[in-house]
Amino acid sequence: MIIVLIGYMASGKTSIGKRLAAQLDYTFVDLDDLIEKRENASVTEVFKKSGEIYFRKQETLYLNEVLSRKENMILSLGGGAPCYSNNMSDILNAKNVKSIYLKASIATLTEKLMRKKAKRPLIAHIETEEAMAEFIGKHLFERAPYYSQAEITVSIDNKTKDEIVQEVIAELF
Numbered sequence: 512m513i514i515v516l517i518g519y520m521a522s523g524k525t526s527i528g529k530r531l532a533a534q535l536d537y538t539f540v541d542l543d544d545l546i547e548k549r550e551n552a553s554v555t556e557v558f559k560k561s562g563e564i565y566f567r568k569q570e571t572l573y574l575n576e577v578l579s580r581k582e583n584m585i586l587s588l589g590g591g592a593p594c595y596s597n598n599m600s601d602i603l604n605a606k607n608v609k610s611i612y613l614k615a616s617i618a619t620l621t622e623k624l625m626r627k628k629a630k631r632p633l634i635a636h637i638e639t640e641e642a643m644a645e646f647i648g649k650h651l652f653e654r655a656p657y658y659s660q661a662e663i664t665v666s667i668d669n670k671t672k673d674e675i676v677q678e679v680i681a682e683l684f
């Protein structure tokens with residue numbers, strides 16, 4: 512089975528994914544990391560050198576490659592991955608794939624992203640907390656229709672990583 516974690520930037524896809532993989536003894540794949548390895552450049556460099564459209568094309572290519580693998584795997588996506596091309600339908604239609612939305616409020620995301628924006632090219636330029644909350648609110652309005660199609664939704668607000676991991680496992684098995 513492939514368990515796909517989706518959600519906004521900083522919702523915990525990478526860190527929760529790693530813990531889930533360790534606990535379930537599944538392979539762990541992070542789509543942003545895979546893109547960086549294959550493109551031999553950081554996400555920020557790919558955005559800068561080749562532009563977002565090129566990044567989205569490569570993201571779709573590598574997503575489909577990983578979805579065709581036949582192994583037990585936790586696959587943590589980048590924040591935008593489910594919202595481009597036919598990616599969300601491909602995830603929902605793939606056999607043996609379960610999708611999980613790690614859902615966070617605008618307040619939680621604003622607080623996290625003010626601290627961790629440097630490596631995220633879409634938000635690195637935003638300076639004040641008010642502007643960050645405004646950006647995230649608008650962005651989530653566009654993206655939530657994709658994220659919400661996931662088979663399972665787990666709210667992450669005010670929960671520890673361990674609590675989230677246990678909740679995901681309880682929903683899955």
Ligand SMILES: Nc1ncnc2c1ncn2[C@@H]1O[C@H](COP(=O)(O)OP(=O)(O)OP(=O)(O)O)[C@@H](O)[C@H]1O
Pocket residue numbers: 518519520521522523524525526527543587588589590623627631667670671672675
């Ligand atoms: N429940 C939590 N409690 C406290 N800190 C958390 C929690 N979940 C994640 N974090 C921290 O928040 C930061 C963002 O998490 P992470 O990188 O896993 O998010 P992401 O969804 O993979 O983001 P991106 O879309 O940018 O890849 C990390 O520093 C992580 O350690």
Ligand SMILES: O=C(O)C1=C[C@@H](O)[C@@H](O)[C@H](O)C1
Pocket residue numbers: 519520543554588589590591592630631632633
């Ligand atoms: O939300 C997004 O569109 C992104 C999230 C990150 O995981 C990276 O995939 C990249 O910075 C774009």
Ligand SMILES: [Mg+2]
Pocket residue numbers: 524525526541543587588589
């Ligand atoms: Mg990540």
